[in-house]
Structures are given as C-alpha cells and as structure tokens.
Amino acid sequence: MQLVSAVPHATPTPAISFPMPGFEGGAGLAAGPIQGRRMHFARGAEIYAEGKAADQLYKVVSGTVRTCRLLPDGRRMIAQFALAGELFGLDSVGHHRFFAEAVTDVVVIAFSRRDINAWVERERAAAQSWQSYALERLAAAQDRFILLGRRTAAERVAAFLLDLVDRGLGAHDVVELPMSRYDIADYLGLTAETVSRVLSTLCKNRLIAKQGCHHLRILDREALEEQADEDAL
Amino acid sequence: MQLVSAVPHATPTPAISFPMPGFEGGAGLAAGPIQGRRMHFARGAEIYAEGKAADQLYKVVSGTVRTCRLLPDGRRMIAQFALAGELFGLDSVGHHRFFAEAVTDVVVIAFSRRDINAWVERERAAAQSWQSYALERLAAAQDRFILLGRRTAAERVAAFLLDLVDRGLGAHDVVELPMSRYDIADYLGLTAETVSRVLSTLCKNRLIAKQGCHHLRILDREALEEQADEDAL
DNA sequence: CGATTAGTTGATACGTTTCAAAAAGTGTGG
DNA sequence: CCACACTTTTTGAAACGTATCAACTAATCG
Numbered sequence: 080m081q082l083v084s085a086v087p088h089a090t091p092t093p094a095i096s097f098p099m100p101g102f103e104g105g106a107g108l109a110a111g112p113i114q115g116r117r118m119h120f121a122r123g124a125e126i127y128a129e130g131k132a133a134d135q136l137y138k139v140v141s142g143t144v145r146t147c148r149l150l151p152d153g154r155r156m157i158a159q160f161a162l163a164g165e166l167f168g169l170d171s172v173g174h175h176r177f178f179a180e181a182v183t184d185v186v187v188i189a190f191s192r193r194d195i196n197a198w199v200e201r202e203r204a205a206a207q208s209w210q211s212y213a214l215e216r217l218a219a220a221q222d223r224f225i226l227l228g229r230r231t232a233a234e235r236v237a238a239f240l241l242d243l244v245d246r247g248l249g250a251h252d253v254v255e256l257p258m259s260r261y262d263i264a265d266y267l268g269l270t271a272e273t274v275s276r277v278l279s280t281l282c283k284n285r286l287i288a289k290q291g292c293h294h295l296r297i298l299d300r301e302a303l304e305e306q307a308d309e310d311a312l
Numbered sequence: 313m314q315l316v317s318a319v320p321h322a323t324p325t326p327a328i329s330f331p332m333p334g335f336e337g338g339a340g341l342a343a344g345p346i347q348g349r350r351m352h353f354a355r356g357a358e359i360y361a362e363g364k365a366a367d368q369l370y371k372v373v374s375g376t377v378r379t380c381r382l383l384p385d386g387r388r389m390i391a392q393f394a395l396a397g398e399l400f401g402l403d404s405v406g407h408h409r410f411f412a413e414a415v416t417d418v419v420v421i422a423f424s425r426r427d428i429n430a431w432v433e434r435e436r437a438a439a440q441s442w443q444s445y446a447l448e449r450l451a452a453a454q455d456r457f458i459l460l461g462r463r464t465a466a467e468r469v470a471a472f473l474l475d476l477v478d479r480g481l482g483a484h485d486v487v488e489l490p491m492s493r494y495d496i497a498d499y500l501g502l503t504a505e506t507v508s509r510v511l512s513t514l515c516k517n518r519l520i521a522k523q524g525c526h527h528l529r530i531l532d533r534e535a536l537e538e539q540a541d542e543d544a545l
Numbered sequence: 546c547g548a549t550t551a552g553t554t555g556a557t558a559c560g561t562t563t564c565a566a567a568a569a570g571t572g573t574g575g
Numbered sequence: 576c577c578a579c580a581c582t583t584t585t586t587g588a589a590a591c592g593t594a595t596c597a598a599c600t601a602a603t604c605g
Contacts, residue, residue, distance in 0.1 A: 148458060151541065156458045171451045172444055199439075206432075206439060211405055213446040218404045220453035225381060225389045227460035228501025232593070260552060268461025270594055275553055292552060292602075308384065465561070493584065503562055508585055525570070525584060 113198055115188035126179040126187065127168070133175045135189045137161075137168045142185030143248075143257040146170070146177040147265065157266040160258065162246050169216060183257045227268045230308070235267040236277040238307035240287070240295065252297040253290070260292075281306075346431055348421035359412040359420065360401070366408045368422045370394075370401045375418030376481075376490040379403070379410040380498065390499040393491065395479050402449060416490045460501045463541070468500040469510040471540035473520070473528065485530040486523070493525075514539075 115138070120126055126137065126144060137144070144161040146168075158177050161167035170176045199205045226235055240254055249255040256263070260271040267274070278295075281287045286303050288296045297303060348371070353359055359370065359377060370377070377394040379401075391410050394400035403409045432438045459468055473487055482488040489496070493504040500507070511528070514520045519536050521529045530536060 150458070150462060154462045156462050158454050158457055169447070169450070170454070172447050176451060176454065200436065203433065210432075210443070210446070213443070213450065214402070214405050217402070217446065217450050217453060218409060220450060220457070221391050221403070221409065224391055224453070224456060224460060224501075225383070227457060228498075229383060229387045229389045265461075268457075271552075272554085272595080273593060276593095279553070504584080505563080505586085506561060509561095512585070 113190055113194050115190045117186065117188050120181040120185050120187070122181055122184050124181045126181060126185075127175055129175055129178040131175050133168065133171055133173060134192045135168060136166060136192060136195060137179070137187045137189050138166050139163050140186040140188060143182040144179055144185055144187070145182050145258065145262060145266075146179045148177045155265045156268070157262060160262075160266065162243075162248055164247070166212070169213070182262065232267075232269050232273050233277050233280070233306060234308055235269065236263070236274060237281070237286075237303050239263065239267055240297070241300075241303060241307055244297065249294070252300070254287075254295045254297060256293045256295065346423055346427050348423045350419065350421050353414040353418050353420070355414055355417050357414045359414060359418075360408055362408055362411040364408050366401065366404055366406060367425045368401060369399060369425060369428060370412070370420045370422050371399050372396050373419040373421060376415040377412055377418055377420070378415050378491065378495060378499075379412045381410045388498045389501070390495060393495075393499065395476075395481055397480070399445070402446070415495065465500075465502050465506050466510050466513070466539055467541055468502065469496070469507060470514070470519075470536050472496065472500060473530070474533075474536060474540055477530065482527075485533070487520075487528045487530060489526045489528065 117140070127133075127135075129148065139161045141163050143163075144167055145157050146159045146161070147155055147157045149155050158170075159167060160182070167179060168175070195209070199209050226238060230238070243249065243256070244252075244254050248257070258266075260274045263269075264271045264274045278287070278289070281303075282289055284302075286297070286299045286306070288298055290296055350373070360368075362381065372394045374396050376396075377400055378390050379392045379394070380388055380390045382388050391403075392400055393415070400412060401408070428442070432442050459471060463471070476482065476489070477485075477487050481490070491499075493507045496502075497504045497507045511520070511522070514536075515522055517535075519530070519532045519539070521531055523529055
C-alpha cells in the first residue's frame with residue numbers, strides 16, 4: 080500500500096471525531112477520542128486492495144469512494160459508494176473482501192481497528208454506537224437485495240438518484256453525480272448504456288434535467304419517488 | 313402475534329445456549345446463560361410480521377425459516393433462509409423490516425433482545441461474539457449483491473445449491489430442498505419457471521440427479537462449483 | 546486545441562419472464 | 576389404501592427487458 084506516500088501534508092489530526100451514522104443525533108458528534116490519520120488520494124487511486132488485512136476503518140472527509148469486487152471474467156460489482164461524512168472499510172473481520180478506490184480526489188481519515196476495539200471496550204456508548212452502525216449497514220444491505228433482485232432498470236436508477244440526494248450529494252434539487260455511468264451501472268447491476276438510456280428517458284419525461292452529465296436537476300421529485308416505488312434502497 | 317398460542321408444550325428451556333455463528337469453534341458452544349423460549353410453528357405460519365417491534369432474536373432448532381418482504385405490486389424478495397442452528401430476526405434495531413414465515417414445521421428458540429444486550433454488556437466475550445456475528449452477516453449480504461447483480465440464472469442456482477450443502481442441508485451428496493421453487497426464485501431474484509429450467513438442465517448435463525423434487529443428488533460437485541464460478545454467495 | 550475518454554443513441558441478440566398447459570407430487574376423506 | 580382434488584413443478588411458445596456491439600457525440604485533460 081502506498082498509503083503513506085499519498086499523504087502530502089499529514090497534519091497530525093488532533094482528536095478526530097468518530098461519528099457512527101444512525102447513532103449520533105447531529106452531523107458530527109464527537110463520539111470518542113480516537114486519533115485518525117488524514118490521507119489524500121487522487122481520482123482513481125486505490126485506497127486498499129482486496130485481500131489486504133482489514134485493520135483500518137475509513138471516514139470520508141471530502142470526495143467519493145467506491146468499494147468493488149471483480150469477477151474472474153471482468154464483471155464488476157460496486158458494493159458501496161461512501162460519500163463525505165460516511166464510513167467504509169467495514170467489509171469483514173479479517174481481510175478486505177472488496178477493494179476501495181477514489182471516485183474523485185478524496186480526503187479520508189483512517190482509524191485503526193485496534194483503537195476502535197479498545198474504545199468500544201472502554202466506553203458503553205461507543206459499543207452501542209458501533210453496534211447500531213453495523214446493524215444499519217446490514218439493513219441497508221438487505222434493502223439492496225430487493226433493488227437488485229426484483230426491480231427494473233428504471234426503478235433502480237430512480238431509487239439511486241433519490242438515495243444520493245437524501246445522503247446530501249448536491250444542494251437543493253440538483254444532484255451531483257461524481258461517478259461515471261459505468262460506476263452507477265456496476266452499483267445497480269446494469270450496464271452503462273442502460274443507465275444512460277434510463278436517464279435520457281427521465282429527461283424526456285421531464286422528471287429530471289441534465290446540466291452536464293454529472294449534474295442533474297430534479298424537476299418532479301414526486302414522480303421520481305413513484306418510479307422508485309417507495310421502500311427501496 | 314399468535315406466538316403464544318403456537319406453543320403446545322412450552323418446555324421452560326433451561327439455560328439455552330446462544331451460539332453466534334462465526335465465533336464459536338464447534339457447533340453449539342454455550343456462549344452465555346441466556347434463557348430462551350422454545351416455540352413451534354406449523355408450515356406456512358407467520359413467525360413475526362413486518363413492522364413489528366424487533367425485540368426478539370430467534371434461533372432455529374429444526375426446520376427452515378424464510379424472511380421476506382413484499383412489494384406493493386406483489387413481487388416478493390426473500391432475504392434469508394435460516395436453517396437449523398442458524399439465527400434470524402436481526403433485521404434492524406427498532407422494527408422488523410421483513411416478515412418471517414415457517415418454510416417447514418419449525419421449532420425455534422426466541423431470545424429477548426434485552427437479555428442479549430444485557431449479556432453483551434456484561435461479558436466481553438459476548439460482545440465480541442455479537443460483533444463478529446453482525447460482521448459475518450454483513451459480509452454474507454455483500455456477497456449476495458454480486459450474486460443478484462452480476463450473475464446468470466445458472467450461476468445463481470448452482471451457488472445456491474452449494475451454499476445449502478455447505479450449511480448442512482442434506483447428508484453426503486444429497487441436498488434437501490425444503491423450500492418451493494417460488495421460494496428459491498424469490499431468494500435468487502428469478503422466477504420459479506427459470507429455477508425449474510436450470511435444475512432440469514443441470515440434470516440433463518449429469519451435474520445433479522432429482523430424487524423427488526425436494527431432494528437432489530450432486531453427481532459432479534466440481535462442475536457445479538465451476539458453474540457457480542467461485543467466490544459467490 | 547487536438548487527443549482521448551466518457552456518454553449517448555441505434556440495431557440486434559440473448560436471457561429471462563410471462564402466459565399457458567401438461568405432468569408430477571401432496572394431502573385428504575372415504 | 577386408494578381415489579380424488581388441489582398444489583407444485585415442469586415444459587413449451589411467445590413477449591419483453593436488458594445486454595451487446597457499433598457508431599457517433601460530448602466532455603475532459605494535457
């Protein structure tokens with residue numbers, strides 16, 4: 080891992096907050112005194128490889144990260160897009176079962192798994208927070224079964240856009256799409272062409288409007304939600 | 313919930329073991345002194361409903377359980393088949409996001425979430441066990457993304473059969489399929505007809521042999537694994 | 546600004562679904 | 576224990592949605 084070399088100005092981040100989504104009330108509750116290492120990665124750079132020891136958990140400060148796996152024949156599946164403020168790297172106990180790459184230039188904070196474990200054992204609130212986080216991730220994963228197993232291309236794309244908005248990607252009714260069509264396709268179990276076609280159809284039907292291919296304006300959120308067909312993602 | 317009425321001989325199960333798969337070494341490590349309630353359900357009976365408070369975690373003693381969700385238009389997705397010895401009901405923190413039904417006549421033990429939490433807070437090993445279990449479930453869920461998003465019908469069915477064998481459903485090379493073709497289909501994101509066709513093809517190619525439609529003999533495990541294409545499920 | 550990559554659109558192919566009917570399996574009451 | 580009714584599974588034919596391949600266009604980067 081060329082992690083260290085990828086840290087130009089490794090400011091000794093003092094007492095980084097460690098929010099567990101789903102537990103903290105606000106946006107950045109300082110839930111513990113864990114120190115993290117701030118790291119930078121350029122667009123496309125590998126953050127960790129599949130099979131490497133999963134000894135760190137990462138929090139995205141800015142930018143977007145994808146975690147993926149490749150099948151022998153080249154098919155790819157993206158397990159997660161981690162947006163600013165979100166965590167990634169919780170693949171498994173021992174070794175990473177996916178690899179992580181920077182979708183855009185990113186800044187992340189890496190927390191040592193050992194520190195987290197120690198903290199969780201020390202403080203009751205930490206343990207609860209940690210457990211809630213794991214359960215929330217599990218719930219999100221289960222929801223995705225339905226998306227991938229039982230929904231059409233149009234439903235998947237609509238749900239995906241709404242999910243990004245809900246997670247804060249883009250202001251007001253403008254969605255930012257930092258990732259490529261291929262990334263979206265590999266996240267939704269489709270092809271890039273199909274994603275493109277669905278987006279074009281949504282434009283034609285005046286549900287969204289393209290403002291460059293990485294920025295969409297949502298024109299009719301209600302119709303989009305109807306297309307996503309509730310309880311999804 | 314007609315849970316209580318469904319308990320004919322509610323033996324006051326004394327000090328039930330509470331194994332967390334992935335943590336205990338053997339098959340039934342008594343990891344804690346948690347008391348559970350033994351319950352019986354007839355084939356097809358509902359064990360808990362979607363939306364109900366998720367205040368219990370269940371362990372299957374015998375039989376098979378499915379956890380599902382229904383979409384408004386009738387499409388169904390099965391999130392999990394819980395076999396003998398496995399846990400289910402860990403949908404979420406607050407309320408069940410899936411409903412659970414008995415695939416066959418089942419005996420389960422219900423553990424109170426409160427008891428589990430208390431135990432986890434009391435004993436260090438319990439906390440670790442609990443965490444490992446949650447992470448293992450998460451890893452399994454992530455693997456299923458690939459199955460549902462990037463694999464063909466034949467690959468999914470092959471992987472499903474191998475998974476059942478590995479989890480102990482059926483002795484030697486004979487797989488037991490307690491669930492219907494519709495159940496399998498809704499677990500794999502297919503239709504029952506497609507599942508049936510894939511199984512027929514596998515028979516024709518001498519990878520498996522049908523012994524009644526709920527018992528299959530695996531004739532060529534290697535070829536089946538090749539069809540499942542490694543790292544799946 | 547030109548070269549290269551990413552995105553869109555179209556035509557066709559393929560895999561899975563859908564609808565329909567036959568066959569096999571399962572349960573029940575005489 | 577068998578016959579009947581019902582359900583589940585299997586098989587076939589046609590329709591549908593998405594993938595694939597190919598060409599073109601737009602965006603991005605040096």
